[in-house]
Amino acid sequence: MGLIRLQNISRRYQMGTETIHALRDVSLEIERGEYVAIMGPSGSGKSTLMNLIGCLDTPTDGAFELNGNKVSEMDDNELAEIRNREIGFVFQSFNLLPRSSALHNVELPLIYSGMNAEERRKVALDTLENVGLTDRMHHKPNEMSGGQRQRVAIARALVNKPSIILADEPTGNLDTRTGVEIMALFADLSRKGNTLIVVTHEEDVAKHARRILRIRDGQIASDEKV
Amino acid sequence: MAMNALASHKLRSALTLLGVLVGVFSIIVVMTAMRVMQTSIEADLSQLGSYTFVVRKWPGIYFGGPEGFEKFWRRKSITLAQYLQVQERASLAQSVGLETSFWGGQAVSRYEKTPPNVEFSGATPGTFPAKNWVVAEGRAILESDVDREHDVCVLGNSLSKILFPFGSAIGEQVKFDGINYTVIGVLESRGLTLGGNQDNFAVIPITTGLRRYGHQPWRSLSILVQAQSQELYDDTVEQVRGILRVIRKVPPGKEDDFEIFSNDSMIAQFKSFTLTVRLGVAVISSIALIAAGIGIMNIMLVSVTERTREIGIRRAVGAKKRNIMVQFIMEAVVLCEVGGALGVLLGILGGNATAFFLKLPPVIPFDWAVIGLLICSFVGIIFGTYPAYKAANLDPIESLRYE
Structure with a gap:
């Protein structure tokens, strides 16, 4: 059974009097340990799909199961718990807390999972070490380079040992060389058995993945293994 | 966070x-x-002893203007005769005392003079428990002192220390307003309050003072009554009120032409x-x-x-x-x-x-x-x-x- 199972998922938004069909009848299964790229032009519904998989949103119709949890039937509190436990987000604009140190940013998910301060610090330090940022742990985001910030964000995504790491344009705000470094880090994470889903519109980024999903007009246009 | x-x-x-x-x-x-x-x-207001109240022409504390005060002026004064009647008839009272202030000024002993701020007042034996005066040395004023109008005085603690810095004041002479009084007792200290020193006073038998300073009609005395216990306090107040209304011929239905107050009522x-x-x-x-x-x-x-x-x-x-x-x-x-x-x-x-x-x-x-x-x-x-x-x-x- 797949780690992620989407069955006949639809998502509609009401914009004034108009109904927008962001996703139409999407079915999809992703196994544990896969490295998937989701591609598509803007407005194709790939962000909506990412929000659904990231448990930030629930589908209008259809069933979504994540690691055996029926996410499509959950309320707000349960979704927050699932996000905390099962999902690590990496964003294009890093989304770090600007006034907090790298260490505190990485600790953040652990605060909400109720870990005590001492253990939290230890786990966060270990994770920062994994992304090679031990020497930057007391720096604030504005004291770090883009690549370093993204690595802090990746450490934050990894710290709760989630089932999936969900990256939205992770290299979008980085120069090419740093982008390559980050993609190498992702490749490394994938080799260690993490499930990665990267949303991107760059072919260069997508080619690192071993499966490419292309979305067009709210439907899966193609699904190829590389 | x-x-x-x-x-x-x-x-x-x-x-x-x-x-x-x-x-x-x-x-x-x-x-x-x-x-x-x-x-x-x-x-300051707690100068009375336990379950004690004062009967006076004037109220204990007054927050009104001068026009309200006229009412108190018009009242008849409380006299020694009225006090004697209360003392005789108030069966519930433990003790009944009388107090009035005669003079304020300088006290002189053979050693020292005080600044002219010593309060000089008259009392009876019943005044002592009612005002919480405790005799530290010597004796209090007795009925015989009052009856015979003796020229004796009891000194407040600090006053005795000023006048007699070298030893006991008992038996010594103190001059107030030009007249010598023999010291028969010294009271225990009562400390300081907002009003200043509480011990800077001397007391003489009230009759001695009245003889010397006169029974002027405006001189209204304060009657101090101590009840036997807290339980009997209210009854005692009512009894004294009744006695005074009779003596002072207050018609039924009219309000009292005197004030009764205690520590508690003032506070x-x-x-x-x-x-x-x-x-x-x-x-x-x-x-x-x-x-x-x-x-x-x-x-x-x-x-x-x-x-x-x-x-x-x-x-x-x-x-x-x-x-x-x-x-x-x-x-x-x-x-x-x-x-x-x-x-x-x-x-x-x-x-x-x-x-x-x-x-x-x-x-x-x-x-x-x-x-x-x-x-x-x-x-x-x-x-x-x-x-x-x-x-x-x-x-x-x-x-x-x-x-």
Whole structure:
């Protein structure tokens, strides 16, 4: 059974009097340990799909199961718990807390999972070490380079040992060389058995993945293994 | 967590908590000042012994204007004859005493002279228990002293120490107003209050004084009555009231033409007077605190908008609505508490400035400090809830994209 199972998922938004069909009848299964790229032009519904998989949103119709949890039937509190436990987000604009140190940013998910301060610090330090940022742990985001910030964000995504790491344009705000470094880090994470889903519109980024999903007009246009 | 966010907006936080500070300060400063004075005034008013009351032509304390006072002027004076009748008829009383002030001025012994501020009054044996006078040395005034109008006196503690610095005062002569009196006793010390030294006085038998200073019609005496016990206190008051109404021929249905008061009734009267002041302060402070609360709400709303993205991030990594709500309420409460704590501190200091200027012992009103801080938390929670609710209900997807 797949780690992620989407069955006949639809998502509609009401914009004034108009109904927008962001996703139409999407079915999809992703196994544990896969490295998937989701591609598509803007407005194709790939962000909506990412929000659904990231448990930030629930589908209008259809069933979504994540690691055996029926996410499509959950309320707000349960979704927050699932996000905390099962999902690590990496964003294009890093989304770090600007006034907090790298260490505190990485600790953040652990605060909400109720870990005590001492253990939290230890786990966060270990994770920062994994992304090679031990020497930057007391720096604030504005004291770090883009690549370093993204690595802090990746450490934050990894710290709760989630089932999936969900990256939205992770290299979008980085120069090419740093982008390559980050993609190498992702490749490394994938080799260690993490499930990665990267949303991107760059072919260069997508080619690192071993499966490419292309979305067009709210439907899966193609699904190829590389 | 809450502290971090506040520390990073120092000026804004400082201005916001200034509002709370002023509100709490105004409560605490007045309450402290009132308590400083209250402690001392109550001590001043507590000169009577236990279950003792005074019957007098004049009221104990009077907060009215001069026009109200005319009523008291017109009353007949209380005389020695009336006192003797009360003493004879008041079966419930343990003791009945009489007191009046004859003269104030300089006392002279063969060693020393005092400044001209010694109070010189007349008393009977019953006055001693009623006024809580305890004889430290020698004896009190006896019935025989009163009956025979002896030229004897009992000295207050500090007065005896001034006049006779080298030894016992008993048996010595003291000159008041040009006449010598033999010292028969010295009282125990009663300490200092707002009115100054409580021991700077001398007492002579009341009859001696009346012979010398005259039975002028305006000289109204104070009758002091001590009941046998607290249970019999009210009955004793009624009995004495009845006796006096008969003696002074007050027609039934008319109000008493004399005043009866005790420590408790004077303190109660003082408290009811200060209550008005307290209520006024409470109203003004509440207005200040509401204004401060609105300031806090305003700042918190700005803060929520400014930190939309932070809220989105926190929600994405697993914060529940509840977590966000608690975080923002805590920020408001911390803001209020810091302002409140400073307000309490400055208020206690400011209130004790009165203690400093009036040379009274300082007071720390712990109850008001706690109440002040509770009010702050309350303001924080009340005015922090709406912004926090708004923060908690932001859509995580929207807030992650918020620029």
